[in-house]
Amino acid sequence: MTVLLEGAGLGKSYGGVHAVDDVSLRLSAGEVLGLIGPNGAGKTTLVDLLDGAQPADSGTLSIRGRRLTGPPSRRARAGLARTFQHPHLALDLTVRENVLLGAAAPKLAGVGGLLGGLVAGAFRPSGSRFDGTLHRVAEALDLGDLRRRCGDLTLGEQRLVEVARALAQEPSVLLLDEPFAGADAAGIAAISAAVRAVREQGCGIILVDHNVDIVASLVDRIMLLRFGSVVFDGDPAECMASPEMQDVYFGTGGERVVP
């Protein structure tokens, strides 16, 4: 399998506290990597380091063998897409418009893309050339009426829209930060199905979640984080039975216990 994303020695600390401490990871095409760990283990910080939302203190990152640096917009253009722990949607805009952002963003890259997008907007405002992507994604996630205002949606529906926006970017690496929190059974099913579908297309996925059961059923490999370090990396079934897992989730590790 081809290696898509490779990170080595990634680190980030806040005032002496190591949120992410010397983490190395490797994600192959068509692989789903589960990232689990208790609150404060550094999962979201690690996603931020991969995506560029926060600059890393140390370490290197590459995508398909090419160095991955700079702000999130540049990394997105290299094929990275993400969702957020708390959905980041423009609440005054419709579902269609929020997903459209993901589909259209690659065309709005750089000064030329921005000027082109500005001028094109005046001539072809509907953005109908993105309709193909839009409908495919909407169908895959069963988004329903695309004209609804995102502010009127439930948290679960908002998560679905956010996953849809990320999929509309047609990424090669997808970072999902707790996509199941707040979603109902139908939403969980839709997101799980979408994860399996994009995985079939060769996309690499990193899935962060508290819900160990769902994660274990979806992923090919699990990384267990604790105090910013990787304490286990391997097969999901092995992970669930491992002493590290027992220790982190049920033992006397000192952290808050999150089942």
Place this chain on the structure above:
Amino acid sequence: MSAVTARKSSGALGWARSAETGRILGTLALTLGVIAWAGADLFRQDLALLGATYALLALGMYLPFNLAGALSLAYSAYVAIGGYAVGLVATKTGWPLPLAYLLGAVASAALAVLLGFATRRLSGFYLAAVTLLFGVAFQSFLLDAKDITGGALGIGSIRPLTLFGSELDRRTFIALTLLAVWIVAVAVDRVRRSPFGVALQSSRDVPAAVEAAGVGVPAMRLTVLGAGAAIASLGGGLFTTANQTIGPDTFTLHLVMLAIFMPLLGGQGSAWGAVLGAVLVVELTFNLQIFERSGSLIFGVAVLAVLLIAPGGILGFAGQATRWLRGRLARGKGAQEKGARP
């Protein structure tokens, strides 16, 4: 499910397309109406010209301020640059005046990008204050650089615009100016609804998501600051051409304050709200004699009232009323059908 979704949204698109045609034709009719109203009456021509200039200023601020949420107050400088570009080209060169509109637009866009870059980390109160100081400094420059700007006297006896070898009279020129406003307003409103506009509006509320999707938010902000400055400078250029004179007091900081409120009053939901607001300001402060000198006060009070009770502005309020009416009608029809069914 998929077929339903597809049908629904294509239906929505079809509806949007016909609404868009209606909007374009309706606003064109209104613009032609204003042109006919202004006619040969000098006072009305002045009002129309002022309204057009205000509208272009407010339209220039619409993308960065109303959509992206960056309140830059340096626009008096950009309008003035448009005006002085016309003055300088007309008095110091033999170039055709339309070139001055282009030069003014490029110069003010460049300045806006420069200032936007210098203030890229600021927002809210600090951005407003620094850009306001820029406006103050620019006004000092206009007074101070006498060799270029003519100092306090400004630049006078600017030749009129010639098109295809013949001089345009004031009436025709103002008609063309109003048509230019129509074109710019249609374009800005279409940009608002376009993918670019969606990214722009999202960057106000969730900049991190826009970045993560692949659009550089700082670069996008600079792009619209430049485009907005160019639009505002066009307003200054057209105004100066019609009045054939420009000075440091032609476009004051006060004007920018009015421009902030125009879209608020008219309705931020559409670029046409900015135009409607501009018309209202001109009506209140210049045309309606009953208000005499208190027109600006009434305007200020109206803005406060809109902020408090109708955040969507006049167009937003009208839109709400229309939706409510349509809802009532549809419900009435539905009830009838239900009643007719055996």
Place this chain on the structure above:
Amino acid sequence: MSAQLWVSVVQIGCFFGLVALGYYLVLEGADFFNFALGPFAMFSGLTASWLMAEQGWPLGLAAVLGIAIAAVLAVVTEVALVRPIDARTGGGELPSLIAVVAVLFAVEQLAGTLFGRQLMPGRSWLPHTSLDLGFVTVDGQTLALVFCTVVAFTGVWLWMRKSRYGRILRAVGSNREAAKTLGMPVGRVRLVAFALAGGVVGLAGQLFAAKAGVSFQSGFGWALSGFLALVIGGTGSVWAPLAGGMLLALAQTLVPYYLGSASLDYAVLAVAILFFALRPSGLFVRKVRV
């Protein structure tokens, strides 16, 4: 530079300092710059000047009424505008900013409509007094301004240290969320801060009108100067706004003296951009209070 110019620096500095003190109070209480404070000062000065010139009121009464009106305007702004808009929009910065700019404009236009649109002279509080220091003579109005500035700053300093509301205001300023969680009357303290700020700038407007006169458009420039003074001084102490005001006044007097008048605006812009680009918190950074 002549000694008389130094008197002028002190005078302008005191004025800027007072306006900045108004900003400081609102900033502590509400975390927000009330740009409408400049027009409040103008309204206070213009009201008093108009009452004395057109209605023949005695100075003391006109002055007290002017200051009271500024405080009332500040309270009305908070209760009728900023608070409802904050509640509707979730406390974003831009809606509050637009609201205060709208108030700024409306107060300006109200003053213009009520009192006319020409410059009105103020009247000196101490017209027959002057202090001869040998090398320079200080007129009565400057003495009154300096005296009132010292009294106002000392008063606010004592208030923030000794009184219950003042201490709560300091707590709110250093950590709003904690203050709210502890059940402090955050909203009421905020209102007191607005009112006090209105009173302070009302006093400032009165005193400065006597030097430079006042017109309905004066408030705009005053608002900007007070803001700059606060940014320069920082919010580290009650006295920081005064220091910022003095420095700004010094710059405003020195730069045109040596470099010509237009350079002042360039210099102010350059300093502001530099200041904001480097993001310092003013000369007197707030000390961490534990």
